[in-house]
Amino acid sequence: MKNNxxxxxxxxxxxxxxxxxxxxxxxxIIGVMLKVPLSGILGNEGMGYYNGSYEVYVWLxxxxxxxxxxxxxxxxxxxxxxxxxxxxxxxAKVSLIVFTVVGFVCMSLLMLLSGxxxxxxxxxxxxxxxxxAIAPTLLFICISCAIRGYFQGYQYMTPTAISEVxxxxxxxxxxxxxxxxxxxxxxxxxxxxxxxxxxxxxxLTLGVALSLIYLFIxxxxxxxxxxxxxxxxxxxxxxxxxxxxxxLKSLVLIAIPITISSxxxxxxxxxDSIIISNKLQGLGLTKAEVSETIGYFKTQVVTFFNLPPVLxxxxxxxLVPYLSSLLVEGDKVKxxxxxxxALRVASLIALPCALGMSVLSGPIIKLLFSATYVEKAAQLxxxxxxxxxxxxxxxxxxxxxxxxxxxxxxxxxxxxxxxVKIATSWLLIGIPEIQILGAPISTFLSYLTIVLCNFxxxxxxxxxxxxxxxxxxxxxxxxxxxxxxALGTFKLLIMFISAEKIVTVIAILAAAVVYLGAIFLFKAxxxxxxxxxxxxxxxxxxxxKLKLMK
Numbered sequence: 001m002k003n004n005x006x007x008x009x010x011x012x013x014x015x016x017x018x019x020x021x022x023x024x025x026x027x028x029i030i031g032v033m034l035k036v037p038l039s040g041i042l043g044n045e046g047m048g049y050y051n052g053s054y055e056v057y058v059w060l061x062x063x064x065x066x067x068x069x070x071x072x073x074x075x076x077x078x079x080x081x082x083x084x085x086x087x088x089x090x091x092a093k094v095s096l097i098v099f100t101v102v103g104f105v106c107m108s109l110l111m112l113l114s115g116x117x118x119x120x121x122x123x124x125x126x127x128x129x130x131x132x133a134i135a136p137t138l139l140f141i142c143i144s145c146a147i148r149g150y151f152q153g154y155q156y157m158t159p160t161a162i163s164e165v166x167x168x169x170x171x172x173x174x175x176x177x178x179x180x181x182x183x184x185x186x187x188x189x190x191x192x193x194x195x196x197x198x199x200x201x202x203x204l205t206l207g208v209a210l211s212l213i214y215l216f217i218x219x220x221x222x223x224x225x226x227x228x229x230x231x232x233x234x235x236x237x238x239x240x241x242x243x244x245x246x247x248l249k250s251l252v253l254i255a256i257p258i259t260i261s262s263x264x265x266x267x268x269x270x271x272d273s274i275i276i277s278n279k280l281q282g283l284g285l286t287k288a289e290v291s292e293t294i295g296y297f298k299t300q301v302v303t304f305f306n307l308p309p310v311l312x313x314x315x316x317x318x319l320v321p322y323l324s325s326l327l328v329e330g331d332k333v334k335x336x337x338x339x340x341x342a343l344r345v346a347s348l349i350a351l352p353c354a355l356g357m358s359v360l361s362g363p364i365i366k367l368l369f370s371a372t373y374v375e376k377a378a379q380l381x382x383x384x385x386x387x388x389x390x391x392x393x394x395x396x397x398x399x400x401x402x403x404x405x406x407x408x409x410x411x412x413x414x415x416x417x418x419x420v421k422i423a424t425s426w427l428l429i430g431i432p433e434i435q436i437l438g439a440p441i442s443t444f445l446s447y448l449t450i451v452l453c454n455f456x457x458x459x460x461x462x463x464x465x466x467x468x469x470x471x472x473x474x475x476x477x478x479x480x481x482x483x484x485x486a487l488g489t490f491k492l493l494i495m496f497i498s499a500e501k502i503v504t505v506i507a508i509l510a511a512a513v514v515y516l517g518a519i520f521l522f523k524a525x526x527x528x529x530x531x532x533x534x535x536x537x538x539x540x541x542x543x544x545k546l547k548l549m550k
Contacts (some may be wrong), residue, residue, distance in 0.1 A: 017532065020314030023161030028310045030168040031291070031303070036368050039299050041179050046371070046436035048291030049197035051298040052122055053130025055270045056110070057201075059263060068099060068142075069149035070320055070402060073250050076153025080327040083226070083233035087241045088153070094247045096146040103142025110135040123277060124291070126194025133198040133205060140208040147215045152335065153321055154227045157314075157317040159218040163211040170207015175200045234369065257407035259396070264414035268421050268446070273298075276439060279429040293436055299441070300365050301380045306355035308388045312346050315532070316395035323403035333533070339464055341529045343396050344471045350392035350523060351479035352515050357385035357485040363504040364476055376436070384440035390447035392448030397454035404462050413453035421446035470526070478518035486511035520548045 039047050079087040111132055113254045118127035148160045182199035186192050187467025228236070242250070273294060280290045319342050326335050357364055362378035368376075398410045421442050459465050466472075490507040497503050519525055521544075527549070530540040543549040 009429050017314045017318050019157045019161045019312055020106065020317060023157075023164050023312040024314060026165050026166045026222075027298055028307055030165070030172045033172055037176065038179060038200065038298045039295070039369070041176075041183055041202065041439070042193065043294030045288055045290035046193040046197050047295035047299050049127055049130055049194045049293065050200055051339070052127050052273065053134055053197060053201050054122055055273055056117060056131055057420055058272045059132045059267045062437045067255030068095065068102070068251065068409075069145045069152065070258050071095075071254035072149030073152040073321045074254060074324050074402070074503035075247075075250060076150060077155075077324045078328055080153065080228065081325040082239075083231045083236040084239045085228050085229075085236050086239065087247075088224070088228075090241055090244070091153075091247055091251075092150045094244055095149060096143070099146035099247065100139075103139035106138040106142070110138060115370065118283065122226070123281075124194075124287070126191050129191075129194050129198035130201050132396045133202040135349050136364070137205045137208045140205070140212045146526050150219070151222070152317070154224065154229065155318065155321055157318065159215055160197045160384060160537075163215050165216055166211040167204065167207040170210055171204040173203070174206050175203025178203055183307070192413060220517075227267060241397065254405075254407055258402060259413055261407070261410035261414045264411070264418050268418040271422060272425050272439065272442070275425045276429055276436065279426070280435065283435065284431055292373075296377050297380060297436060297439060300369050300377040304357060304364060304381055305384050306534065308350055308357075309391050311349045312392045312395050315342055315345060315464065316399040319396070319399040320403050321402070327403065336464065338399055338532070340467050340471060340534050341526070343393070343466050344400075344475065344524075344526070345529055345532065346392040347389070347471055347475040348478075348519065348529075350389045351475050352482045352511070354374040354386050354388040355479050355483035356486050356511055357388070358382045359483050360490060360504065360507060361385065363490060363500060363507070367501055367504055380440045382439065384443050387440075387444045390451045393451045394447060395456060400458055400462060400464070401454065405420045406457065406461050409457040409461065410454060413450045413457070417446040417450035417455050420449045464501065474522040474524035475519075477522050478515055478524050481518045482511045487515035525549065 038050070042050060047307045072091060075091050076088050079085075079091065114128035114131035114135070117131060118136055144163060148163065151157070151159045178199040179196060182196035183192070186195050189195060199304075276297075277290050280293060281287065285293070315396055319338075323335065323338060326338065360380075361381040362374060363383060365374050365377050401407065401409050424442035424445055425438055428441055429436065431438070434441075455466075486507045489510040490503055493499065493503045493506060527540060530537065530543075531550075540549060
């Protein structure tokens with residue numbers, strides 16, 4: 001075997017981050033491309049039904065898939081690092097069976113309970129059409145996640161990335177076509193909006209089915225020997241393998257805590273929509289007005305809020321299997337440097353996005369959406385955007401805890417955050433002077449609570465305290481300068497240029513230039529950080545030549 005054909009773990013981490021980042025960006029762009037015209041086709045009322053169905057799906061998706069892929073990735077990574085390749089194959093086989101069963105159960109439950117969820121919980125009759133349309137997705141996505149978890153254990157992220165893009169393209173192309181069809185076909189129906197939303201969401205179901213076909217093909221053609229070569233031992237194919245019962249037990253013990261911690265916030269988000277619906281109706285708003293309010297909040301505010309984490313999740317997702325393999329090797333210095341770098345890079349990404357979206361919330365929303373409800377949505381985004389920083393820290397600290405076999409600790413953090421979210425939403429949204437503003441305020445307080453708890457667990461059980469100055473202070477100073485540049489540039493140019501969208505883009509570019517300069521001015525980026533960036537070594541060498549780094 002040629003040496004250059006061997007896949008090295010350290011190189012795979014950086015390339016995996018790059019691949020997942022590109023894929024996530026494409027997925028988010030596709031998502032925005034769908035939501036912007038879709039909000040015009042379905043209207044805010046139709047989007048209320050669409051988002052309602054999607055939220056229930058996301059929660060069940062998290063329940064059925066959040067923990068198992070991570071568990072598979074960790075177990076595959078650890079067995080591979082020990083050179084036990086036969087056990088890797090057995091883990092893949094057992095997990096596929098488990099995922100299929102879980103997916104079928106979740107699909108059946110959603111179909112059976114769709115009417116109850118629609119009429120009794122959401123108080124939105126007609127929502128059951130969308131829930132039934134999206135239910136089969138749970139079976140398809142569970143099987144897909146079994147295969148993705150196997151690939152992620154090898155830090156081979158390409159199949160995951162491409163399959164996610166296929167899903168999104170199905171949601172966009174098929175979903176849009178079905179939305180146009182339904183709005184025309186059922187124009188005279190009194191259930192126009194719930195039926196049209198159901199047809200639209202069917203695009204995701206078909207997209208996931210196509211994605212699963214792709215993953216099956218990649219799994220059959222995957223050459224794992226190239227990825228095993230780095231850890232090959234003389235007894236790699238004769239080492240004892242754990243029994244099916246023990247593998248299943250390990251999967252469950254790892255997966256259940258991760259599933260609970262991951263699904264708590266999805267369930268809380270779904271519950272928050274229920275609180276919003278009932279509280280606003282209690283203040284005298286009609287069901288149509290409530291649906292519109294939820295529509296612009298979820299479509300405009302939440303869409304932008306979810307964009308920055310796209311750059312964070314690839315790092316946190318790749319961190320778990322890589323950190324797990326390092327823990328097997330026992331290199332404490334490398335482990336500490338990796339954790340500091342992951343947190344610092346997350347801060348460098350999240351802080352400017354949070355502050356920038358907060359100060360330019362209105363102009364940013366106007367880049368993509370019509371003027372309808374922009375003023376209200378901008379006020380909501382200016383608050384909720386600040387929570388982006390905590391989302392980034394949540395992703396990284398949770399990955400650190402999971403890699404250290406402390407999967408149960410984030411559960412306590414998530415439950416604490418969920419209690420804060422539900423309590424503050426319930427109290428604030430019912431106040432006439434606050435109403436929907438209570439939603440982003442409660443989100444901010446919820447994520448803050450979770451992150452503080454997670455850092456406490458990391459400090460106590462992992463015995464790791466981040467480099468506070470390097471991880472937080474320096475990136476914050478650079479981000480403040482960037483946000484100031486964005487706001488200052490916008491306010492100055494808008495006095496001379498009437499085209500607000502052009503001014504907004506220029507302000508964002510000015511902020512980016514200032515931020516890059518500030519990063520090097522405050523020495524916010526280190527050599528260790530460059531190691532987790534694709535082509536980071538070459539980039540670091542060039543920056544040293546330019547005297548921007550030492």
